[in-house]
Amino acid sequence: MVTLYAAVWMVFGWANGQRRLADSSFLWHLRTGHWILEHGIPRSDIYSFTAPGTSWVAQSWLAEVCYALLDTAGGPVALRLFGAAVGLAIAALSFRLALRLSNDRLAAALLPASGLIAAGLVWSERPLLLGVLALLVLVWVVDVPESPAGRRPHLVIPVVMWLWVNVHGSFALGFGFLALHLAGRWLDGAPPWRDRERALARAGLLAGAVCLVNPYGPALLWFPVALLMRGDVLAAIIEWKSPDLRTPQGMMFALFLATVLVVLARARRRPSRRDVLVLVSFLLLALWAQRNIAAAPVVALPIVSRLAGRDAPRPDARRRPHWVPLALVLAFAVFWTADRLPRPAFGHDVTDYPVAAMRAVERNGLLGRRLLTTDVWAGYTIHEYWPRQRVFIDDRYDMYPRQLIHDYLRLLGGEPSWRSTLDRYRVEVVVWPREHAFAQILSGDLRWKLVYADAAAVVYTRIGATAG
Incomplete structure (x- = not known):
């Protein structure tokens, strides 16, 4: 047992x-x-x-x-x-x-x-x-x-x-x-x-x-x-x-x-x-x-x-191994592993990350520009596109200057200061979750142009910073 x-x-x-x-x-x-x-x-x-x-x-x-x-x-x-x-x-x-x-x-x-x-x-x-x-x-x-x-x-x-x-x-x-x-x-x-x-x-x-x-x-x-x-x-x-x-x-x-x-x-x-x-x-x-x-x-x-606990081990009336349930447990482990390992490891085929959106960025000649994306999506960007593409911020909150972190958090909150923040950091491209409030804000601003959208993400460029 x-x-x-x-x-x-x-x-x-x-x-x-x-x-x-x-x-x-x-x-x-x-x-x-x-x-x-x-x-x-x-x-x-x-x-x-x-x-x-x-x-x-x-x-x-x-x-x-x-x-x-x-x-x-x-x-x-x-x-x-x-x-x-x-x-x-x-x-x-x-x-x-x-x-x-x-x-x-x-x-x-x-x-x-x-x-x-x-x-x-x-x-x-x-x-x-x-x-x-x-x-x-x-x-x-x-x-x-x-x-x-x-x-x-x-x-x-x-x-x-x-x-x-x-x-x-x-x-x-x-x-x-x-x-x-x-x-x-x-x-x-x-x-x-x-x-x-x-x-x-x-x-x-x-x-x-x-x-x-x-x-x-x-x-x-x-x-x-x-x-x-x-x-x-x-x-x-x-x-x-x-x-x-x-x-x-x-x-x-x-x-x-x-x-x-x-x-x-x-x-x-x-x-x-x-x-x-x-x-x-x-x-x-x-x-x-x-x-x-x-x-x-x-x-x-x-x-x-x-x-x-007990002062002494509980007596086990059955000393023989439970071979049948043990075999079933081990078989489950084998089949689980055989089923899971061949699947895509990084989840790039689902909506975890802006896979298609970043391909659109590259296709439109925008890769390498001053790109803003979320701290979560920045990890994907670093893994797939660095050093060709640098990020605005990622989740290394121990390193980034406090002012930058708070500026980013205000962007997440869709606060009115978003325009001055993008200007201060000279952001040229934004890759953002489609349903997020900040993406909706950009859709109504004449200084930003939508160049790509799918069910997960949108890509905006600052007018005058399109393909180069």
Whole structure:
């Protein structure tokens, strides 16, 4: 039965990780990886015409290099298989963690469900997924001290944190988790200068020192702080807003919260101060910003597993493997993979991106002009047309000047200042979602001419900036 449950979770992770490469951020991450292989680590912006030369910390440089190497070796199929492998590892490690700490195969099968499904809805091919895996490994080190990784914190924690620092800015959650654990254990009577906690504290300090060895030095470690200092910008970004409980992700997160509350209410023993401190902190982070929904269930899993667990493993009356259901689960994984992998990887045949509109831009001799499009569509533009075409802005909100970001947000809102904004940045071409309010505004302005339209996008040019 344990093998069957493990197989189900592994198939879930495998299938969820091999989704279509439709994330706009991933597209410029991939392009950056190829740039690094050819030219080295970027130090300033290379993609926009509005902020050229602006200092840029490519905080996911190591993940980007991995993406580029995979793309060179096997194309989109290799990228999707890599995502599938990471998803499989997350699901398998989560199940094994719950099983080990709960001593109950049924609890191990059910407890990760709502949390991992809620987190899985924000999984994508972006480096955040690698950050989730790194956090899970760190949780194993801290919460399962008798595991192979847990017995070697001085080795595992510095390696994991160095990799995490160089693949995604969420590494701050790792250092935060370690600090919360040590503070909580101190409240429980185990100060950080004794025994196991001393080893973890030393490993954390060593990790901090090792992580300074990176292409950007202290600037890379400062990245999360610098990003959070842009609260006015983050407030307008969906993934930094509180979860909407009316969405599928919000509903699953609410179910995860309910599961945690039920476990706490029915637990035969009280949670430790450490567990309360860690759990509450990460739940508040998830309620503050929905991007943290990917991390909160990982940290909560060992806590609820211990509280809901048994003192001894549940007896299994049937020791023989469940071959028939196991074969069905594995067959599903094979058929799912065989069906999904041949499909277009980047979604260029659907309305995710302005594929036909950008072809019209090129056909009309407008490629290379000062082009305005959305931050989402800019990722596609960078991947497909850079360096021939630079963008107005993309979703690197950590890099772009605040004034430019706010100007763009005002364009999104269709505010009356749109005309002066386009004049100030000398925009010549606009590729915009057809049904968006700003596209409707341009349709009524005599200084802009419609040169292309389809069901997804419209292309406008400034009068006097047509084909050259």
